[in-house]
Amino acid sequence: MIAEERIEKLGQLAREAGIKGEEIRAKRYIFLAQKIAQRHRLKFPVQLKRFICSACGTYLVPGRNARFRTNKKCVVVSCDCGSHKRYPYKKTKLKGMEE
Numbered sequence: 001m002i003a004e005e006r007i008e009k010l011g012q013l014a015r016e017a018g019i020k021g022e023e024i025r026a027k028r029y030i031f032l033a034q035k036i037a038q039r040h041r042l043k044f045p046v047q048l049k050r051f052i053c054s055a056c057g058t059y060l061v062p063g064r065n066a067r068f069r070t071n072k073k074c075v076v077v078s079c080d081c082g083s084h085k086r087y088p089y090k091k092t093k094l095k096g097m098e099e
Contacts, residue, residue: 004042007042010029011030011045011047013026014026017029023065053083058080060079
C-alpha cells in the first residue's frame with residue numbers, strides 16, 4: 001500500500017535527520033508519518049514507534065537526546081524532555097548454555 005511505503009520512507013528520513021542533528025526536521029517527518037497513519041487507519045510501525053518520544057514527538061537517537069537502559073524486566077527509554085517509556089522483554093536461553 002502506498003501509505004505504508006510513505007510512512008516507512010518518512011521514518012527513514014527522520015532517522016537520518018536525527019542522526020545529523022536536525023531535530024526540527026526529524027520531528028516534522030514523524031508528525032507527517034503519524035498523520036498519514038491516522039488518515040488511512042493504519043497501525044504505526046513498532047520499529048518506528050519505539051524511537052519516538054510520546055511526550056514531545058522527537059526522534060530518539062541513543063546518546064544524543066535519549067538514554068536507553070536495561071534492567072531485569074524491561075528497557076527504559078529516557079528522553080531529554082524528562083519522559084520515560086518502558087518496554088518489557090523476555091530473556092531467551094541460548095542453546096548449550098546452562099546456568
